[in-house]
Amino acid sequence: MDRNDRIEDELFPFYALDALTDDERAEVDAYVVANPAARARLSALLADVAVLAELSAPLAPAPEVKTRLMARVAADMPPAPALQTEVDQLRSFNTILLDELAVRDETLAYLAQPGAVTFALSDPSGERPTAAGTVTTAADGAVTLAVMNLPPPESGQTYQAWLIVGQTPISAGTFAVDPSGRALYTIANPPAGAFDAFGVSLEPAGGSQQPTEIVLLGAEA
């Protein structure tokens, strides 16, 4: 591109001195964008003008200026990625622990009721050694089942609770477990009178008339 004498001789020095109007500055910017040689000449002028600043008497700023500035910068820094990940993990773990604590508190509240009778359930087949449960009968007759480590059933299946009187199982309804295999299930309107044992079975969705596969079983000692 040809050298534009008017822009370079008249505007360039004042561009470097930062003393142009906005329109004039835009004109120079547009000119150098398409003209690398002119851009280099302008860059040299900018460096020349920097000399003017350096001819002023330097003044050491008060130390507080730097202290305030660096504090402002530090406050603006994002947490380091590794630290942020660790914080996120701890927050997630904390949420899990709080949920677990809430479930245990709820279970303990049932177990601690005055007059309550509790007995344990386990897998009679031994295939699920970590699966466990408790059945609590409160003084007012309310029956509550708490289970843990029961794997969530596959699609189309559900867990079903059974009150066993003599040899006869009486359905106490179906219930779901959370992803960690826990459930706290209060049996609505349990049948009047004592029951001899309590079972949990795995059934097709909707439940069955008779237990198909007992996964937890227990009775008051």
Add this chain to the structure above:
Amino acid sequence: MTETKSPLTDLTAGHLSDEQLMSRVVARDPDAFELLYDRHAAVILGVVVRIVGDRAVGEEVLQETYWRLWNQADTYDAAKGPLRPWLYSIARRLALDVLRRQSVRPQAARDESEARRFDLTPAPDDSVPEAAERAIDVARMRQALGDLSAEQQRVLELAYFGGLTRQEIARTTNTPLGTVHTRARLGLQNLRARLGAPSDEL
């Protein structure tokens, strides 16, 4: 992911150019930022106080200048030139904005004698070798500026420290606009010729 860079040490710091440090500031490196502060804060404060005429106000402008450097680091384009003019330009504009808000003209740029205006007292906290080195450089620059005509110096002063446009300089000095252009152009040309080297090496 942002590249992890090791903290700057005194050993490496001196070998990094302003532009290299600036690329680290863009990557949010406070150590590089601090080094740029240590390198240029005293000169910038000198320029700013010269424009606004008040040290406390000047220190506020200095802090804001560096805050913008931190926050707007990605707007610096090394292809357009060295860092120093860009940084000085931020400081100068902020100082002139303060001046305009106060409706006070930059008397320091107009009324003081040449000796006072180009007083070269090193910053008190400069280390002795750095201060001596800088004093040599500045003495050389002062000599170069002193070789300019008074008219050329005045145009450069009014534009850079006074914040006047070329038209305002023409009116202020009662000089034809063409003459103002010539004085500015020749003033910068003479300054470079007398310094005898690209000024970014000074």
